[in-house]
Amino acid sequence: MTRVLATLAVGLLLALLLSVTLGSVSLPIDRLLAALAFQGSEGDELVVWQIRLPRALAAAMVGAALGMSGAALQGLLRNPLAEPGILGVSATAALFATFVLYFGFATAGPLVLPLAAVAGALLATLVVALAAIRTRSVVTLILIGVGLSSFSAAIMALLMNLAPNPFSLADMVNWMLGTVDNRSFADLSFAAPFMIAGALILLMSRRGLSALSLGDEAAEGLGLDLRRQRLAVIIGAGLATGAAVSLAGAIGFVGIVAPHLVRPFLRYDPAQLLVPSALLGGLILVLADIGVRILPTDSELKLGVVASLLGAPIFIWIASRRRLA
């Protein structure tokens, strides 16, 4: 456990450093460190603090939020294929953001778009949470998430279908593909409190995830308060995912891939999985974002596109290899 954590933490730090080093302006390590310590030239500090560091940190935060949410939802729903998207949280957050773009509200202020995304995520969370209180069936819960997801996607398609001009359409597409380009520390500081609150809720309820590996009925017999556990995971994952979507748009599959890769090193315990999944999720997105920037394409690849290109085949592979239950 400790070794896994240490390895992933060091890996994430190195990836962040690498990400800050790379860019159109070449920055040797001494100038980079000087800029990080506010001892460099004004230009260097601008590049590091205004452009590269926020971008690298955004990728790390989004990956961590999605990785931890995925691990927690997989534990709750007892399904290695669950991810933040399955509850419809990502899709509803994306829908709300598209909505403010479509009607031009997004120009009213820089916080309108993120606020809308978080509001959408929380609304979806609330709907699923109410369903969780009513039903005892996990399958029902998943199906409600799938329905919510499809409904959001349908409304989104409708908005794009009726988009008044190519510019707003391009805006929406751009944002839906998912990217951490052009993020500022202001954007990060708005998303961070939601992510931290979500992560804390998930961490506080993690022991119940272990109990759930025996099934709902046995877990209740062990002394788990099933409703409270479900609410905690749904609200925690909803907050973290909503904040992630507000920061980077829709980025899929990190929440599936990260937990899957670390699970064998943690004896498959859903509780011990949370923090390593967050670290690996952050690492994956930082690396993917580096890849996006160094690949020589005419128009820049979007981070969400790369994440899906890598993640979808892994998803199919995991699905085809399930043995238990």
Place this chain on the structure above:
Amino acid sequence: MMLLEARDLNHAIEGKALVSDAGFTIGSGTLTALIGPNGSGKTSLLRLALGIVPGDTGEVRIGGMPSGELSPIERARRVAYLPQTRPLVWPQPVEDIVALGRFAYGAALGRLSPEDKAAVTRAIAACQLEGFENRAADTLSGGELARVHLARALAAETALVVADEPVAALDPRHQHQTMRLFADMARDGRGVLTVIHDLDLAVRYADRLLWMHDGRIVADGPPEATCTPDRLRSVFGIAAHVRREGRALRLDIQGPA
């Protein structure tokens, strides 16, 4: 001492009564077998009695306390429950699955206290799973897995163990070993309530039989007093001879009545 007292339990789903007017008590020092044909309401009765499913009416006291006043953790420290369906999703090692039995004592996997570890070791030994500690769940046979789940329930070391068909998947040797283990636990002053379909095992080891039929408890008493050919016919629809050999009963089931 009364470990579990259930009175006037009723539960119906969409007009179909699963459990009707059921009441029973489980005292310390007894092994009680809950028997009845498929669909007679045995599992529903256990769930109601443990408060896992809220009943329509009824009153349950666990260790003398009304079950509504017990938190899930407090209840779990008094009763260990082994459900009939035991779905596992992750290929966890056996000792981790058993260690989950210590949940109500605050145990977290990877950070077990010495008491938790000792209880896990005792439960693994009681279910004869030594050597299996690090085997992954998906490499075990159905019977081995059933013993792992039983060990998980026993690891809580509660005064009362409620088990739903614990021996159904076991080979004859382990069936007898498990029932003997339950009988030993009862002799040590604990209580065991188990659902079982093997009537031979039930009459051989249980101190008491709870007979269920159509959601009702139709008889409640020691095997010698309640296990009669007439009752076997009316409850299970089987024709059987019942012989007495010394203090023990022997069943000879001839077939459907």
